[in-house]
Amino acid sequence: MLEIDIPNFGAVRLQHLVTDFTGTLSFNGALIPGVKERFLKISEFLEIHVLTSDTFGTALSELKGLPCKVHILEGEYHDLQKEEYVEKLGSSSVIAFGNGNNDRKMLRVARIGVAVTEGEGCAVDILMAGDVHVTSINSGLDLLLNPKRIKATLRY
Numbered sequence: 560m561l562e563i564d565i566p567n568f569g570a571v572r573l574q575h576l577v578t579d580f581t582g583t584l585s586f587n588g589a590l591i592p593g594v595k596e597r598f599l600k601i602s603e604f605l606e607i608h609v610l611t612s613d614t615f616g617t618a619l620s621e622l623k624g625l626p627c628k629v630h631i632l633e634g635e636y637h638d639l640q641k642e643e644y645v646e647k648l649g650s651s652s653v654i655a656f657g658n659g660n661n662d663r664k665m666l667r668v669a670r671i672g673v674a675v676t677e678g679e680g681c682a683v684d685i686l687m688a689g690d691v692h693v694t695s696i697n698s699g700l701d702l703l704l705n706p707k708r709i710k711a712t713l714r715y
Contacts, residue, residue: 561604563706566714571670573605575648576703578656579641579665580611580618580629582679584696588615591677595625597700602626605703608648610641612661641665656699663688671709673699 561573578584584594598607607627611618622629632640642664645653655662655669658681666672666688674681674689675696686692691712693699702708 561703561706563710565710568713568715571709572652573654573670573703574652575608575654576601576605576656577608577610577641577645577648577653577665577669579658579662580609580622581614582658582677582681583656583662583675584609585615585617585621586678588617588621590621591696593697594700597697597704598625598627601700601703605654608644610644610665612637637661638664642668645669654703656696657689658682658685660684666690671713673702675699 563571565571584590601607609622609627609629611631613631618629618631638661641662645655645665645668650668651670653669654671655665656673656675657666658675658677660682663684672689674685674692676694677696
């Protein structure tokens, strides 16, 4: 668990990191360097969930052996599936990361939503759905390893 008291934002009690894969954790289907090491550290205090449409079909192989639950989405309405997944975990205990339009509902419902702009860019709607915007997944994951950064960004 990660606990942060943020002035005028409120108490944050995180138990889960929920993230997209394609374009968020990966570039052209390959896991971005540095994510593995950060996942290993973060998994000591948060449960990690990866929800993905898996555009390149590489999520399972790229995340093999990492301390995370991988859920490949099927059918339609992946935005709703991601939102429902976060709600079932208890949205107030979730920090969510994403870059695509199908991540926007997940970011809105999570206690903290993080919009990620990596090599594949991010959808404009994601910027409005998130509480925080980062220019790389590693910068975003580092927020969890240095929670005073989250406090500094979200206080008002």
